[in-house]
Amino acid sequence: MNPTVQLFKSESFFQNNLKLFVNRCSEDFVVPFHAHEFVEYSYVAEGKGFHHIGEDIIPVHKGMLFVNPVGVPHVFRPATANVSEHPLIIYNCLFNSELIHTLSIMIQEAEIRNHLTDLEKNQIPYVSILDYSQRMEELMVKLYRESAIPRIGSSTILYTLVSQLVVTTYRHIYQATCNEKENTTDMEHILHYLDQHVNERIRLSELVNISGWSERHIGRMFVTHTGRTFGAYLQHLRIQKSCELLKNSQHKISFIAELVGYRDVDSFYAVFKRITGETPQGYRRNFRAEP
Structure with a gap:
């Protein structure tokens, strides 16, 4: 991986009042290793490949969602150079600090607002989630379709969809943390049992x-x-x-x-x-x- 990191600036993506950018793209070997001035939610919709993020290289496949904080360098690469027959399709949802402020007014739970602030200030690592229920894919598709053809009320719908994406993702993170704590407690019980027997x-x-x-x-x-x-x-x-x-x-x-x-x-x-x-x-x- 080339250690040079290109910075993607907000003005290149947010050219409307929404401060939100959603796209669907086929990844290639041209896009450079880059960091953002904004938060990015990326969903693997089709194909296989690799996600170079920070110092990690993660094999990716359909159903994987990544939440990339501000400033964390990354790039997706397809598994093969024959991208016409074996494309790696990614949905991206990008938003900056202004939209985070708007979402923080809409979202009632303090812990989720704090999560957004941590993403904005690069105070937590990237998040990787497997979308077993396909709920996140559904939200990403709706975001893409609504942003591609704006209509009356699109701003409200898009903000609502982004809020749902943030909350749904955070629920996965919270549940994983709870499961890990529960597993740790149960494992300590097993180790104690072995020690006594x-x-x-x-x-x-x-x-x-x-x-x-x-x-x-x-x-x-x-x-x-x-x-x-x-x-x-x-x-x-x-x-x-x-x-x-x-x-x-x-x-x-x-x-x-x-x-x-x-x-x-x-x-x-x-x-x-x-x-x-x-x-x-x-x-x-x-x-x-x-x-």
């Missing part, structure tokens, strides 16, 4: 029962929250507990293996050596030799 034979099916998640989802959550698979996390937890017992107790190693959930001492030795690089006896001896 490390001496038992634990299967994923038991975690399904205490969490209500599927085994597949639990597996994903372990990687997301711990950086390890369920099996790897459990092994590391057991070895961590065994290290504490080796340091702070006089128990036999075979008994320690049972206390941390190993019924087979040979398996315990093998996992302990693989994770710590030492045998259990060597670990205990080296710890006690330290001043």
